[in-house]
Amino acid sequence: MTDAWSLAVRRDDLAKTELRDDAVPEIGPGEARLRVDRIGVTANNVTYALMGDAMHYWDFFPTTEGWGLVPLWGFGEVVASQADGVTAGTRVYGYFPSASHLVVRPGAVDETRFKDASEHRAKLPSPYNSYTVTTHDPAYDAEREDLLILFRPLFFTSYMLADELEDNDYYGASVLAMSSASSKTAYGAAFLLQGQGPEMVGLTSPGNVAFTESLGCYDRVVAYDRLDELDDTKPTAYLDVAGSADLRDRLRARLGDNLVRDVVVGVTHQESGGGGGLAASGTTFFFAPNQMRKRTGDWGRTVLDQRFADAWHRFVPSVEGWVDVVPHAGPEALRAVWLEVLSGTSSPRVGHVISF
Numbered sequence: 023m024t025d026a027w028s029l030a031v032r033r034d035d036l037a038k039t040e041l042r043d044d045a046v047p048e049i050g051p052g053e054a055r056l057r058v059d060r061i062g063v064t065a066n067n068v069t070y071a072l073m074g075d076a077m078h079y080w081d082f083f084p085t086t087e088g089w090g091l092v093p094l095w096g097f098g099e100v101v102a103s104q105a106d107g108v109t110a111g112t113r114v115y116g117y118f119p120s121a122s123h124l125v126v127r128p129g130a131v132d133e134t135r136f137k138d139a140s141e142h143r144a145k146l147p148s149p150y151n152s153y154t155v156t157t158h159d160p161a162y163d164a165e166r167e168d169l170l171i172l173f174r175p176l177f178f179t180s181y182m183l184a185d186e187l188e189d190n191d192y193y194g195a196s197v198l199a200m201s202s203a204s205s206k207t208a209y210g211a212a213f214l215l216q217g218q219g220p221e222m223v224g225l226t227s228p229g230n231v232a233f234t235e236s237l238g239c240y241d242r243v244v245a246y247d248r249l250d251e252l253d254d255t256k257p258t259a260y261l262d263v264a265g266s267a268d269l270r271d272r273l274r275a276r277l278g279d280n281l282v283r284d285v286v287v288g289v290t291h292q293e294s295g296g297g298g299g300l301a302a303s304g305t306t307f308f309f310a311p312n313q314m315r316k317r318t319g320d321w322g323r324t325v326l327d328q329r330f331a332d333a334w335h336r337f338v339p340s341v342e343g344w345v346d347v348v349p350h351a352g353p354e355a356l357r358a359v360w361l362e363v364l365s366g367t368s369s370p371r372v373g374h375v376i377s378f
């Protein structure tokens with residue numbers, strides 16, 4: 023490979039990949055070139071690709087017709103800059119393409135972050151456009167970069183989901199049942215919600231029950247094929263991270279009127295259209311940037327950043343024992359990890375981190 027590369031995936035067949043040699047992108051006035059240094063891949067990235075058209079995730083990093091660059095979270099470094107206030111050598115956390123480089127047009131620059139104000143990103147949700155400078159990030163810890171790579175956007179979602187539930191008195195539920203309970207987003211939320219009032223029940227695949235129980239952040243873990251173990255007399259809110267229509271239907275049948283809330287958070291089970299059956303009445307979407315916007319208004323950004331950082335620092339000692347970080351290097355490794363995570367064969371204990 024040359025110094026610059028990209029890993030493109032077919033939008034209509036996410037297992038079809040193309041590793042391309044690219045030229046290092048030039049920058050002009052007002053722009054900066056970032057080099058992608060270290061990123062993670064989880065089911066969340068597969069969801070970005072799966073929902074790439076519907077939710078415009080393909081629009082962040084445009085490439086050739088019919089192909090997409092999968093958005094990935096991690097660290098990058100400013101390697102050249104013609105933008106005011108952004109200097110070469112700055113290390114940032116943010117949203118990167120599956121490629122060696124990203125050219126940004128920094129806007130709203132301050133010492134803590136800048137956003138990519140490029141025109142094609144202007145209409146996309148702002149949290150994805152923000153690059154956080156590590157030296158002014160209350161959640162940053164150089165010793166724990168891998169955990170931030172894997173968990174930051176997921177735990178932010180966990181935090182915002184827990185906050186939204188608390189903010190709404192858990193919608194009157196005395197039980198919170200969460201699917202794909204073995205996923206990082208789900209168990210982060212369970213960590214925050216356990217002991218707050220409602221019973222925390224994790225729903226997972228039979229093969230992931232033991233792992234999910236071992237975390238200790240669920241009061242009870244129920245396999246997808248044992249929904250009869252759920253108490254149908256208690257008002258229950260369903261936090262749906264799996265996005266499976268079949269599971270949702272079976273839960274509705276089991277709980278009847280005691281299913282008081284049905285919120286889609288994710289689509290780990292990869293049903294096209296984003297968790298089939300969503301048109302059915304009573305289902306709502308949870309989108310972390312919406313609750314983030316509300317809390318930025320209520321508390322201000324600085325307080326939100328600090329509260330998130332405090333929650334993160336409480337979470338880290340636990341999560342360190344829940345995940346085995348598996349390091350990889352280079353674009354070929356990225357391709358292999360992408361295909362593995364896409365296939366759903368990764369153990370929930372594994373956290374893939376790739377350096378370039």
Ligand SMILES: NC(=O)c1ccc[n+]([C@@H]2O[C@H](COP(=O)([O-])OP(=O)(O)OC[C@H]3O[C@@H](n4cnc5c(N)ncnc54)[C@H](OP(=O)(O)O)[C@@H]3O)[C@@H](O)[C@H]2O)c1
Nearest residue numbers: 064065066069202203204205206207226227288289310366
């Ligand atoms: N709404 C939002 O704002 C928001 C924000 C962040 C993330 N999310 C979503 O939350 C979900 C979880 O993401 P994550 O990165 O935390 O996941 P992760 O840790 O990589 O989750 C792994 C788990 O997902 C399930 N899974 C993964 N691939 C599968 C497949 N091919 N078939 C069946 N099950 C599969 C399995 O759980 P089980 O066996 O327990 O089902 C597996 O143990 C994603 O859909 C993500 O997009 C939503």
